[in-house]
Amino acid sequence: MSVFYEKTINTRSIYEGKIIKVRLDTVQLPNGKESYREIVEHGGAVAIVPVEDDKVYFVKQFRKPVEKVLLEIPAGRLEPGEDPEDCARRELAEEIGFQPLELKRLSSFYSSPGFSNETLYLFLARGLVEKKAETHDEGEFLEVETLPFQEALRRASAGEIEDGKTIAGLLMAAYYLSRV
Amino acid sequence: MSVFYEKTINTRSIYEGKIIKVRLDTVQLPNGKESYREIVEHGGAVAIVPVEDDKVYFVKQFRKPVEKVLLEIPAGRLEPGEDPEDCARRELAEEIGFQPLELKRLSSFYSSPGFSNETLYLFLARGLVEKKAETHDEGEFLEVETLPFQEALRRASAGEIEDGKTIAGLLMAAYYLSRV
Numbered sequence: 001m002s003v004f005y006e007k008t009i010n011t012r013s014i015y016e017g018k019i020i021k022v023r024l025d026t027v028q029l030p031n032g033k034e035s036y037r038e039i040v041e042h043g044g045a046v047a048i049v050p051v052e053d054d055k056v057y058f059v060k061q062f063r064k065p066v067e068k069v070l071l072e073i074p075a076g077r078l079e080p081g082e083d084p085e086d087c088a089r090r091e092l093a094e095e096i097g098f099q100p101l102e103l104k105r106l107s108s109f110y111s112s113p114g115f116s117n118e119t120l121y122l123f124l125a126r127g128l129v130e131k132k133a134e135t136h137d138e139g140e141f142l143e144v145e146t147l148p149f150q151e152a153l154r155r156a157s158a159g160e161i162e163d164g165k166t167i168a169g170l171l172m173a174a175y176y177l178s179r180v
Numbered sequence: 181m182s183v184f185y186e187k188t189i190n191t192r193s194i195y196e197g198k199i200i201k202v203r204l205d206t207v208q209l210p211n212g213k214e215s216y217r218e219i220v221e222h223g224g225a226v227a228i229v230p231v232e233d234d235k236v237y238f239v240k241q242f243r244k245p246v247e248k249v250l251l252e253i254p255a256g257r258l259e260p261g262e263d264p265e266d267c268a269r270r271e272l273a274e275e276i277g278f279q280p281l282e283l284k285r286l287s288s289f290y291s292s293p294g295f296s297n298e299t300l301y302l303f304l305a306r307g308l309v310e311k312k313a314e315t316h317d318e319g320e321f322l323e324v325e326t327l328p329f330q331e332a333l334r335r336a337s338a339g340e341i342e343d344g345k346t347i348a349g350l351l352m353a354a355y356y357l358s359r360v
Contacts, residue, residue, distance in 0.1 A: 002242060002249045003321075004240075004241060004242035004249055004321045004322070004323075005242055006242055006244050014194070014195050014202070015194050015195060015202055017204070017218040018216070018218065019218050019294075019295060020202075020218050020220065020295055022194070022195055022200075022202050022220075024197070025244060027244060029321065030321045031321075036198070037244040037245070038197040038198065038199050038200050039244060039245045040200065040202075040220050040245070040295075040296075041245075042295065045294070060184075061184060062182060062184035062185055062186055063290075063293040063294065064186050064205060064207060064217040064219060065217070065219045065220070065221075065290075065293055065294070065295060065296050065297040066290055066293050066297050069182045069184055070290070070293055072293075075294075077294075105339075106339055107339030107347070108339070108342070109339075109341070109342050109343060109344045109347055110243075110245075110246055110250070110342055110343055110344060111291050111292040111344045112291040112292050112296065112298055112344070113243040113245055113246050113250055113252075113342075113343055114199075114225070114243065114245070114255075114257075115199060115200055115220075115222065115245060115298075116220075116245050116292065116296070117245040117246050118292055118295075120344065122339075141183075141184045141209065141210050141211075142184070143184075156352075157351075157352060157355035157356075159285075159286055159287030159288070159289075159302075159352070161289070162288070162289050162290055162293075163289060163290055163293055164289045164290060164291045164292070164300065164344050164345065164348055165344065167287070167289055167348045167351075167352070168344055168347045168348045168351070171337075171347075171348070171351035171352070171355070172336075172337060172339070172347070172351070175337035175351070176337075
């Protein structure tokens, strides 16, 4: 047990939504005092860097929380009990219409551990073979865009990409590809 | 106006916390149908990669949402109206006890734009001069740890770091430092 551990004294459910749940925990701090932690529960998601012929596939979609269209690597939420690799294959088919011959897990990380438990499972997909999904998410509108790998990497490195998982994904993929 | 734009038809406040607010928006999708967006509002934060003598400074702290101690670059929430650069200097003093002679903004990005508007302003800090903060966040318990820059980079690249902003920060700093 870490000396920093915060013991839960009470937990109160604030909201049970379709995608997130929100709760307020009363915790005992290491110094014995009480404090509160506002926590957003999320079921986790995958994100995939799809690379073929030295091109990276992206999706552009409107993100209501930031009121903008963002350029992102394909991604999507895990269904309950779904294996992250299966989810990555499903999202690739749904979002860009490809199936990968090779799917390599690069990492899993927390997108914002200060207030949320959302875990992102990050993959590199290569050997892309056309495969349209039979179904799509209701209410998901997106456009596929490709960039040369070096240009994508330049944009991520230079601070021109606004989505955190896309920055981490491109830079980790570049490191991995430089070593295989 | 993007063809993907989602018009807000109704917005309902769910929760007004100290750190987050939660709301449920009813939106009109591009196909005319209605849908819902669960949105976590956050005031934004800074994260800093502090590098001195080829060492990177990290903080280890307990993160209640994931029930673990994480190794992260120094970071903290913006106070209302606070300039991100001022916030970065404040957090460096509070968390690791240094002031930077050079503070370079590397990027700003959204940590999880699918459900939150949290923006992270990312900085590289060099020329660290000792300066203890006069005040600390109540209820913040952390430990400073350093790693050689190459070892930090290896961990971030190899998927051994669990915090998204720390992965993005280290890899962007490495790119920037390789070019100056």
